[in-house]
Amino acid sequence: MNKFDIARALDDISSYLELSENNRFRALAFERAAHSIRALDAEPADLIASGELVKTPGIGKATAAIIEELVRTGESKYLGELRTQYPSGIFELLRIPKLGLKKIGILHEKLGIGNLDELEAAARDGRVAPLPGFGPKTQQYILSGIEKARRRESHFLLPVGVDTGEQIREHLAAIEEIEDAEVSGSVRRRLEIIRNVNIVIATRDQDAVVRALSKFVEKIERIDDDTVKAFARNEIDVWFHFAKPEAFGATLLVTTGTPEFVAAFLERGGKLGRARTEKELFDKAGIAYVDPERRENGDDLKRKRHRRLIEVSDLRGTFHVHTTFSDGRNTVHEMLTTARDRGFEYVGISDHSPAAFYAGGLSVEQLKLQHKEIAANEREVAPMRVFRGTEADILPDGTIDYDEKTLKKFDFVIASIHSRFQMPKDEMTERMLRALDNPYVTFLGHLTGRKLLSRDGYSVDFERIFEKAGQRGVMIEINGNPNRLDLDWRHIRRAMDLGVGFAITPDAHSIHEYAALISGTWVARKAGLTPKEIFNTKPADEVAAYLKARRAG
DNA sequence: GCCGTTTTCGGCCCGACTGTTTTCAGTCG
Numbered sequence: 001m002n003k004f005d006i007a008r009a010l011d012d013i014s015s016y017l018e019l020s021e022n023n024r025f026r027a028l029a030f031e032r033a034a035h036s037i038r039a040l041d042a043e044p045a046d047l048i049a050s051g052e053l054v055k056t057p058g059i060g061k062a063t064a065a066i067i068e069e070l071v072r073t074g075e076s077k078y079l080g081e082l083r084t085q086y087p088s089g090i091f092e093l094l095r096i097p098k099l100g101l102k103k104i105g106i107l108h109e110k111l112g113i114g115n116l117d118e119l120e121a122a123a124r125d126g127r128v129a130p131l132p133g134f135g136p137k138t139q140q141y142i143l144s145g146i147e148k149a150r151r152r153e154s155h156f157l158l159p160v161g162v163d164t165g166e167q168i169r170e171h172l173a174a175i176e177e178i179e180d181a182e183v184s185g186s187v188r189r190r191l192e193i194i195r196n197v198n199i200v201i202a203t204r205d206q207d208a209v210v211r212a213l214s215k216f217v218e219k220i221e222r223i224d225d226d227t228v229k230a231f232a233r234n235e236i237d238v239w240f241h242f243a244k245p246e247a248f249g250a251t252l253l254v255t256t257g258t259p260e261f262v263a264a265f266l267e268r269g270g271k272l273g274r275a276r277t278e279k280e281l282f283d284k285a286g287i288a289y290v291d292p293e294r295r296e297n298g299d300d301l302k303r304k305r306h307r308r309l310i311e312v313s314d315l316r317g318t319f320h321v322h323t324t325f326s327d328g329r330n331t332v333h334e335m336l337t338t339a340r341d342r343g344f345e346y347v348g349i350s351d352h353s354p355a356a357f358y359a360g361g362l363s364v365e366q367l368k369l370q371h372k373e374i375a376a377n378e379r380e381v382a383p384m385r386v387f388r389g390t391e392a393d394i395l396p397d398g399t400i401d402y403d404e405k406t407l408k409k410f411d412f413v414i415a416s417i418h419s420r421f422q423m424p425k426d427e428m429t430e431r432m433l434r435a436l437d438n439p440y441v442t443f444l445g446h447l448t449g450r451k452l453l454s455r456d457g458y459s460v461d462f463e464r465i466f467e468k469a470g471q472r473g474v475m476i477e478i479n480g481n482p483n484r485l486d487l488d489w490r491h492i493r494r495a496m497d498l499g500v501g502f503a504i505t506p507d508a509h510s511i512h513e514y515a516a517l518i519s520g521t522w523v524a525r526k527a528g529l530t531p532k533e534i535f536n537t538k539p540a541d542e543v544a545a546y547l548k549a550r551r552a553g
Numbered sequence: 554g555c556c557g558t559t560t561t562c563g564g565c566c567c568g569a570c571t572g573t574t575t576t577c578a579g580t581c582g
Contacts, residue, residue: 017554025565029554032565060555098571100580135573357567358582396569418582420569449582 001070003037004329006044009070009079010034010063015091016082019105032058035360037067039324041331045071087114096145098138106131120146152453154195156236159482159519161187161194164232168199171216177205179245180276184255188292190522192485193452196237198255202248202276213240226251249275256292264298293525300528307530310504312521314531316539317346318514319389319443320414320477320505325370326351327359329510332373333380338511340381345540348387348412349374353401355393356418362390364406371409385540387411387547391445396420398434400441407440411547414477414505416445417458425459432460436468442550443503444469446479446486454483462491463498470499473550475535480520481507492527503535 001009014030021027036058037044044067047053054064066076086108092115093104107113110131111122119142122128129139165183172181178201182188185198203209210228213220217230217238226242243251250272254262266272270285282289287301291309294300322328323335330338332349339347351370352361362370367390374386389412393401400407400415407413415435423431435441447465448457469476476495479486484507487495492502504524506516524534531537538546 023554026554028565032555058555062554098580102579133573133578137572141572355567356582360566419567421582422570 001044001074003040003044006067006070007034007037007329009076010037010066013066013076013079013082015101016079016086018101019086019090019108020082024102029058030063033063035324038329039331041333089115092116093119095149096142098141098145103133103138106133116146116149153235154237155193155453156195157452157482158187158190158192158194158485158522160234161197161236164234164236164238165197165199168197168216168232168238172199172201175209175212177203177208177212179203180248182248182252184241184252184292185239185257188256189258189295190293190526191296192482192489192523196239197232198239198241200241200243200248200252200255202243202245204244206242209242210240246274246276249277249279249281253278253281256295258296260297261290261295261301264301267298268301291525293522294528296526307528309525310521310529310531310534310537312518314534314537315344315504315517315521317344317348317385317536317543318505318508318517319348319350319387319412319503319536320391320445320479321347321349321508321514322351322391323349323370325360325362325366325373326356327509332370333377334511335508336374336377336381336384336386338514340384342514344384346385346387346543348389350389350391350412350414352418353390353392355395355401359418361393361401364402367406367409385544387544389413389442391416393418394431394435396423396431398431400435400438404440407438408551410440411544411551412442413440414443414445415441415474417449421449421458423458425461428458429461429464432465433468436465436472436474440551441472441474442547443505444474444476446484446507447476447491448486448488450486450488451483452485457486462494466491466495466498466500469495473501475501475503478502478504478520478523478534479507480504480516480518480523481513482516482519485519485523487523489523489526492524492529496527496529496533501535502529502533505536 010030011034014027017027018024036056044053048068048071053059053067066078069076090104090108093099111127113119113122123139123142128134128142129136165187169181172178180202182200184200186194187197201209213230217232219231221229223229228240230238232238241251241255254272268287270281270287275281279289288303288306290300321335323332352359354361354363371388374388378386389410391414394415394417395401450457476487504517504520506514508514
């Protein structure tokens, strides 16, 4: 077991303890131990051998014994025992707002509840309200929370759709009778939330293909002569659209949509005749090709020429990267070497500021240590450049959560809101405007704070924010985390018109989350952005010079 | 469960908010 497996096991222990224990500090101790293990630049197995494990902060005798057992046997008896006390799906209940581990523990202890169905039945019967710490309002919240969760069940974040489409295409590649297959629909248009996956298949033997589909999808259902619907393993609806190879282009165009775009295409003289590719259809009609991401409406059909939209390979570097110094799951060393291995010319490390206590925000003392740690790793990852930054909280009054002396030390500052989300729109706007006036702010982080499919963003006057950001030269982040995708692509054009610059960031909390640059690029493409409109497509020297000049000015 | 130039017990990361209380606990960021 490596350090990440061990940390996960310790986190699991912590969760179970919080369900069952009165002493929440025991749970907290395991959580800290997990964080401590992740922050190691060594493997626990080696530390056991040298007897150094118990010297690790947050690891005492009891935890060390569990870690030794995990390393030796791959499991922990203690964790195993905790698991047997609860139904396997109990943590699913965390999806319901206002339900945390404490309340879930009570629900299980008093009513034996271990899943959503049981919870719903109990709440309907009025058995939840009388429980200690609950009440009629909480019971009502739970019911509406379950309803919302159910409604979202048929909605998925874009990467789920993209991955499902890719997996199915891989299966399709093995079917002889298929000449071509492409994902279409909202997934191809890279819409941030999708309900189904559409796939166009070019074949002359539809029946043979349908028979072969059953190997990797379930519940195949015939819709019409050219369409079947099925169920992917991860419960997404998948629509298969069949076309003769010579009509593949038209079917791809129609099923990619949107209906509004297709109608506008026809209006401008486009025809859905014989064509193997979409390109042929655009060419025949004398219309410049429109990328799928730009087909929410017909606006781009008026363009004389096709614009080359940004691609993830255009990004030479990135900002907004967290480490174990705050709430990241990988160390400075791991984040930096991964960035180097991905071929970046530069990377900007930005951990949280003190006000983000829950995320382990860095005190000025800890910042010094972090900068030391970065310096210690800089040579190894050279010539990649490392910029020292922060994701600093915008406090409720609009000030930034470090004093000027500290802010001066950063190469860049991402200012973000992490508290008091429910502020009235006017106050929230003033708060952000004030932050934008701070001369040390380089980027505005996740503008609305939304979490797709779970939480709306805070309300804010976009127009005034864009205006100010444009005037002040503060760039707005296109946060590529698939849960956020914030700034919303629908707002980007307007922001650009008001002079706002953009950077695509992964908001990475682990080495794997650099991948969020891909989803961030999707957002930029949907807004029609080209490489030159994104800050982090610029070469390292230019970026360094800009950041330096901005700090001086 | 961990930790200690406040050291072997008693505290442990903050603060707003909400619904539950009748002085506070749980959730959320």
